[in-house]
Amino acid sequence: MLLFVYAALSKLLVFDEFKIQIGQSDMLTPFAGIIAWVIPYLEFLIALFLLIPRFRLLGMYAAFNLMVMFTAYIFIILNFSNDIPCSCGGVIEKLGWTEHLILNIAFVILAFIGIRIINRQKNDITRKFVSSHNTKKLYKSLFLYTIGSIGFIVILFAFTKKGTQRDTSFKRAFLYNPPKKIHDLDLEYNGYHIAGVDEKQIYLSNPRSPLYVTVVDTALQNKQNIHLTMDLDSLPFRSSQLHVIPPYFFLTDGTIPFILRGNIKDWKAYSMLEEPLYFINAQAMDSVTLAVRTMSNKTNEFALGTIRLTDSAKMTLSHKLLQKQVDGVFDVDGILQYNQERELLIYTYRYRNQFVVADDSLQLQLRGNTIDTISQAQIQVGTIASKNQQKMAAPALTVNQNSATDGNYLFVNSKLLGKAEPIEIWESSSVIDVYNLENNYYEFSFYVEDIGKNKLKAFHVLHDKFIGLIGNHMVTYQLANHFKKLQPAAITAQNKKIIDSR
Known part of the structure; x- marks a missing residue:
C-alpha cells in the first residue's frame, strides 16, 4: 500500500514531468497521454483494494501483475532498447536501473507471498485442508498471470519497436580496400572518454573519477594511471571534462x-577563473583559449563562443553560428570540436544534416551538409511548468551520433542507413562518413566493427590513425593512403555534385 500510494502521489505531483518521461520511451510514446493518467490511478485503486479485506486478494493479484509488467518493461528497456525507462517519481527516481529492477522483483515476491497467505487464510476459515492440488492450482494460475503480463509487455515492445529506417535518397561510397583494425586493448572499464591524443600517447578521462587520467601508448601496449593534483583543497564535480593538448591539460566544469589548467609534466592543475563563466561544453583550442557552447543570457538559446584565459578571463559569444529551428536548445544540440591544423572551430549538429565551420574569431567559414537529407530536426519539446524546464517529449531522430576532425577532414558517425547498404553489416558495425573541409564535399565511408553487442561510442583521428572506444575496448584502425589513393575520381565528382545541389 505504501509503495503504490507513494508512487502514485509522486507521479501526480509532477504530472507534466511524468508525462514527458513516459513519452521519451519508444515503447510508450504512442500511448503517453493515456498511460500517464491510468498508471497513478490504477496504483491508487490497488492500494484501496489492499486496504479492504474483502478485496485484498484481488489487490494482491493486481499488484503482482502490475509489478511483473514493470519488471518486464525495465528488463526489455535495459537489454533491447536505448531508451530511458519512465520514472516512478520521488525517491525511487534516484535508483539506478539495476536497483530499480531488484526493487520491482522484491515486490513481485512480496505480492506472491501475500497471495499465498490470504489464500491459506481463506481455506482455514472455510475449514478446508490445503491440499497439494490446491497449491498446484495456485501456482498454475500465478504462472499464467506472469506469462500474460510479460507477454503483454513483449507484444507492446514488438509492435512499437522501430526498425532501422533506410533513406534511399543517398548512397554511400565505401572503400574497396577499407581501413583495417591493427590494435585492440581491453580497458576493463567502459566509462572512459578520449581526452586527447598526441603522436605517442592517448589520454583517457573517467567522469566518475575526474582527478585520474589513464595514459595509453598509441600501439595499445602499455597503460598507466595518473592522479591529478590541484592548487585548490577540493572542488564539487558535476559534469567535469578533461581536455589534453600537450603539453597542457584542462579540467573544466x-x-x-571552474577551469583548471596544468602541464602534463607534473599533472598539477591551477585555477584559471576569477569570475564565474558558465558553459555546457568546452573544447581546448590552445594554451589560453577554450571554445564553448553556452546558454546565452541575451536569447535564452545556445550559442558558440570562446573563453580567453588571460589576466581576466573573458567570454565572447556569437549568436549567428547556431541556427534555431524549433527551440534553439535541443534542436541545435551537437558535437563541438577544434581542428588544430587548420585552426577551425567545427560544430556538427546531432539532429540535422549540417555542420558549421568557423575561425578563431567566430567568423563563419562554411555551412556544410552531410549526405543524408534530414535538414529539419525531428524533435518534440515539452515544458515542465512546475520546474520551468523544457525536455525532449519523444525520442528524437539522431542523424549524427559523433564526429572527429583532423587535417582537412571531418569524420562523422552517422545513424542513418543509406540506399543498398546491407542491413546485416549495418547492425554489426558503425559507419563513418568522411568529408573534405577544404573542398566541401563527401569523400567516402567505412565501417568500424562492433565488439560483441557494443557499438562505437567515441573516437578520435590523428593523421593516419583512427582511435575508437567500443564498450571496454580501445581499437585503432590504419588510415594511411586512404585519403588520396582509394577514392575513384568518378565517385568524388558524383558526391561533390550531390553536396553542391543542396
Missing part, C-alpha cells in the same frame, strides 16, 4: 563553474 561549466556548471560549477
